[in-house]
Amino acid sequence: xxxxxxxxxxxxxxxxxxxxxxxxxxxxxxxxxxxxxxxxxxxxxxxxxxxxxxxxxxxxxxxxxxxxxxxxxxxxxxxxxxxxxxxxxxxxxxxxxxxxxxxxxxxxxxxxxxxxxxxxxxxxxxxxxxxxxxxxxxxxxxxxxxxxxxxxxxxxxxxxxxxxxxxxxxxxxxxxxxxxxxxxxxxxxxxxxxxxxxxxxxxxxxxxxxxxxxxxxxxxxxxxxxxxxxxxxxxxxxxxxxxxxxxxxxxxxxxxxxxxxxxxxxxxxxxxxxxxxxxxxxxxxxxxxxxxxx
Amino acid sequence: xxxxxxxxxxxxxxxxxxxxxxxxxxxxxxxxxxxxxxxxxxxxxxxxxxxxxxxxxxxxxxxxxxxxxxxxxxxxxxxxxxxxxxxxxxxxxxxxxxxxxxxxxxxxxxxxxxxxxxxxxxxxxxxxxxxxxxxxxxxxxxxxxxxxxxxxxxxxxxxxxxxxxxxxxxxxxxxxxxxxxxxxxxxxxxxxxxxxxxxxxxxxxxxxxxxxxxxxxxxxxxxxxxxxxxxxxxxxxxxxxxxxxxxxxxxxxxxxxxxxxxxxxxxxxxxxxxxxxxxxxxxxxxxxxxxxxxxxxxxxxxxxxxxxxxxxxxxxxxxxxxxxxxxxxxxxxxxxxxxxxxxxxxxxxxxxxxxxxxxxxxx
Numbered sequence: 001x002x003x004x005x006x007x008x009x010x011x012x013x014x015x016x017x018x019x020x021x022x023x024x025x026x027x028x029x030x031x032x033x034x035x036x037x038x039x040x041x042x043x044x045x046x047x048x049x050x051x052x053x054x055x056x057x058x059x060x061x062x063x064x065x066x067x068x069x070x071x072x073x074x075x076x077x078x079x080x081x082x083x084x085x086x087x088x089x090x091x092x093x094x095x096x097x098x099x100x101x102x103x104x105x106x107x108x109x110x111x112x113x114x115x116x117x118x119x120x121x122x123x124x125x126x127x128x129x130x131x132x133x134x135x136x137x138x139x140x141x142x143x144x145x146x147x148x149x150x151x152x153x154x155x156x157x158x159x160x161x162x163x164x165x166x167x168x169x170x171x172x173x174x175x176x177x178x179x180x181x182x183x184x185x186x187x188x189x190x191x192x193x194x195x196x197x198x199x200x201x202x203x204x205x206x207x208x209x210x211x212x213x214x215x216x217x218x219x220x221x222x223x224x225x226x227x228x229x230x231x232x233x234x235x236x237x238x239x240x241x242x243x244x245x246x247x248x249x250x251x252x253x254x255x256x257x258x259x260x261x262x263x264x265x266x267x268x269x270x271x272x273x274x275x276x277x278x279x280x281x282x283x284x285x286x287x288x289x290x291x292x293x294x
Numbered sequence: 295x296x297x298x299x300x301x302x303x304x305x306x307x308x309x310x311x312x313x314x315x316x317x318x319x320x321x322x323x324x325x326x327x328x329x330x331x332x333x334x335x336x337x338x339x340x341x342x343x344x345x346x347x348x349x350x351x352x353x354x355x356x357x358x359x360x361x362x363x364x365x366x367x368x369x370x371x372x373x374x375x376x377x378x379x380x381x382x383x384x385x386x387x388x389x390x391x392x393x394x395x396x397x398x399x400x401x402x403x404x405x406x407x408x409x410x411x412x413x414x415x416x417x418x419x420x421x422x423x424x425x426x427x428x429x430x431x432x433x434x435x436x437x438x439x440x441x442x443x444x445x446x447x448x449x450x451x452x453x454x455x456x457x458x459x460x461x462x463x464x465x466x467x468x469x470x471x472x473x474x475x476x477x478x479x480x481x482x483x484x485x486x487x488x489x490x491x492x493x494x495x496x497x498x499x500x501x502x503x504x505x506x507x508x509x510x511x512x513x514x515x516x517x518x519x520x521x522x523x524x525x526x527x528x529x530x531x532x533x534x535x536x537x538x539x540x541x542x543x544x545x546x547x548x549x550x551x552x553x554x555x556x557x558x559x560x561x562x563x564x565x566x567x568x569x570x571x572x573x574x575x576x577x578x579x580x581x582x583x584x585x586x587x588x589x590x591x592x593x594x595x596x597x598x599x600x601x602x603x604x605x606x607x608x609x610x611x612x613x614x615x616x617x618x619x620x621x622x623x624x625x626x627x628x629x630x631x632x633x634x635x636x637x638x639x640x641x642x643x644x645x646x647x648x649x650x651x652x653x654x655x656x657x
């Protein structure tokens with residue numbers, strides 16, 4: 001995408017204003033509880049249920065606090081400032097009909113829609129193996145090959161499937177995120193999916209939790225795929241069936257929404273101020289229910 | 295059936311190691327030699343495949359078989375391996391999908407690269423047939439198909455000049471490292487897990503070294519002299535892998551693949567380590583073989599039937615992974631998984647040999 005520089009600046013300014021408005025929007029609309037939510041998950045302390053983020057497609061609407069934790073994205077910001085294309089490396093596969101093949105394309109489109117006048121160059125890679133095994137090493141090779149500004153990493157599924165030691169997973173993830181950041185490359189983590197049969201699996205919950213802890217410790221944005229899907233699972237959609245059963249339908253919905261959810265977390269993270277200041281209630285991990293609490 | 299020998303023994307050991315390493319997270323994984331070096335069982339497996347081609351394409355008297363026969367033999371083997379890959383892929387995908395359905399758990403569909411297949415079966419089934427869509431842990435046979443397909447070129451060239459064959463192979467290897475040539479994955483982006491342009495070097499090396507070893511004892515003399523170097527390399531490998539010291543791929547000079555430890559490209563560090571392992575462990579077989587008879591017989595039987603054993607091993611290791619996930623793992627489950635795997639590999643090898651006997655000879 002190449003446009004006149006003046007147009008770029010104007011559009012960037014419009015984006016920032018529009019983005020700020022959008023960022024505030026969920027809070028403003030929190031008072032008006034959407035009537036479509038029949039059985040939203042209850043938050044501890046009996047706080048009133050949040051409405052879904054209205055900037056998302058209706059079927060993908062999840063409240064911000066259950067969708068992301070935000071942090072600064074310095075490398076992407078620098079690319080925007082230099083008016084050069086943003087190189088993105090998306091890692092991790094998905095599995096719903098039509099979702100996987102189109103996820104990188106959808107993500108690229110959604111990012112370009114959200115960041116008008118910015119050229120997003122998307123490279124997508126599957127990463128086999130466990131982070132606690134050889135996958136962390138292979139990821140380094142991929143990053144060296146692509147040299148992106150931003151890595152969007154769906155992480156945890158393979159380690160959870162192999163039931164690797166949680167601490168080994170967390171350490172390897174932490175070390176890898178640190179390494180990516182040490183080369184001035186931004187990272188957005190996406191935690192593994194929610195599905196009913198794993199809701200009470202303590203091991204699985206601890207994997208999800210350790211992704212969250214690493215994101216908080218290393219101050220990288222996180223897309224709460226687990227929380228978002230659990231939220232969507234609680235919505236009234238029982239009329240809509242799926243030939244493979246409800247969990248598969250939910251999974252497909254989650255994957256259809258994934259590009260939007262990731263984009264939302266990135267757009268809002270880009271609005272994080274450069275100085276030490278943080279947007280209250282945004283830069284720190286949102287107070288969401290932890291999977292292990294259930 | 296041929297008597298146990300060093301090649302079959304080491305190949306059998308590589309097969310068992312690959313099986314254990316393909317059930318990630320299991321307790322026994324940390325006791326395999328792959329955890330204590332830069333290279334692993336994959337290098338051994340491909341090198342020995344090259345060595346075996348050397349054996350297979352000559353008569354017992356050492357006279358090379360006619361060229362056309364060699365080409366047809368390798369072509370036939372390529373088809374066999376391709377067929378095995380298609381079979382294990384279908385079984386693996388069915389096992390993953392079946393487990394997801396039974397456990398009502400879509401997470402399982404995201405098993406290493408399987409998600410792409412289930413998300414996009416129309417493109418992926420073409421990719422499976424073209425070998426460009428590979429599941430994680432199911433990447434060796436596609437490499438093997440390409441290597442065997444290209445083998446006649448090197449084998450026939452080596453009949454005229456081993457040096458030429460080796461030079462051609464090494465040039466392709468170096469150029470691929472510098473230019474980062476690899477075959478593409480499709481559907482999706484990215485490349486093959488095992489880059490055939492790089493890994494062909496080991497197959498050709500295995501073949502050429504066998505040929506050279508047959509003609510003169512220079513190789514044997516030099517490997518004895520270089521034994522201490524091999525031991526040093528192995529020790530350095532142990533230290534580097536235990537302390538997790540490896541180069542940062544973003545900090546090394548260009549061309550970076552000459553300096554990193556990446557498995558996909560059989561980078562020089564891996565190659566040197568593997569050659570060190572060969573030098574250090576080459577003399578081991580004659581020393582231990584008389585003492586561990588049953589183990590030698592078991593491993594050599596696996597090695598004699600490597601394709602069937604490898605294929606069954608792939609399927610069984612996947613079953614082991616799914617079982618570990620379903621049950622939550624633990625030492626007992628690991629003992630059951632690895633124990634039944636070791637038995638299953640042995641049974642597969644025995645069964646293949648039983649089936650290949652003439653009907654009257656079957657016990």
